[in-house]
Amino acid sequence: MRKRPSQARAWKTVLTIFEATVQILDTEDEKRLTTNRVAERAGFSIGTLYQYFPSMESILLAMIDLERRRVMDRLDALLAEAEASQAHPREYLRLFIRITVGAFGTGDRGRRLLLKRGWKLDHTEPVIAATRETTERIRVALERRNHPDFPPPSPAVLFVVSRAVLGAVRAAVLEDSGLPGTPEFEDALVRMAEGMLGKVLPPP
Structure with a gap:
């Protein structure tokens, strides 16, 4: 992770990213699992996602x-x-x-x-x-x-x-x-x- 969440709001953002990732894996083609699609599904800008994760692989690893x-x-x-x-x-x-x-x-x-x-x-x-x-x-x-x-x-x-x-x-x-x-x-x-x-x- 680029930035470790230290407050409840930041952890909520990270957990929302995780939830969006699982939802995409569960309901969509695995090829659509990209940082842009995760950010869209989570309701965040891609910039917000990149504050915490530099890549899709880093999200999965986390x-x-x-x-x-x-x-x-x-x-x-x-x-x-x-x-x-x-x-x-x-x-x-x-x-x-x-x-x-x-x-x-x-x-x-x-x-x-x-x-x-x-x-x-x-x-x-x-x-x-x-x-x-x-x-x-x-x-x-x-x-x-x-x-x-x-x-x-x-x-x-x-x-x-x-x-x-x-x-x-x-x-x-x-x-x-x-x-x-x-x-x-x-x-x-x-x-x-x-x-x-x-x-x-x-x-x-």
């Missing part, structure tokens, strides 16, 4: 970053709960994967198009840093809980598991697969992660 932060906060709260809970870690593993898939792999037409754009831009430093941060948070949670069925994993195992889950979601979005959000997709990811992170147990 939207993706905001959503990623929201999801990371939710996942962090889940991991904190898992550390203190007496429930089996496998229950939280499933919830963690469900939230991840729901946030980054499912949605209506506009959201799916936004997710696709986001996954195509997943090479940016903020995305890489966020992935590392979440992986580190998982490691800390597993070490603190230290459950006999889920011992603290090696760095290599944790890297492979975390990137495998995200990679499967990424591929499903980019390939327009209908699998994300289905029980079969969730079960496959849970079995894969559980098989690498801990001892596979029979279903409860």
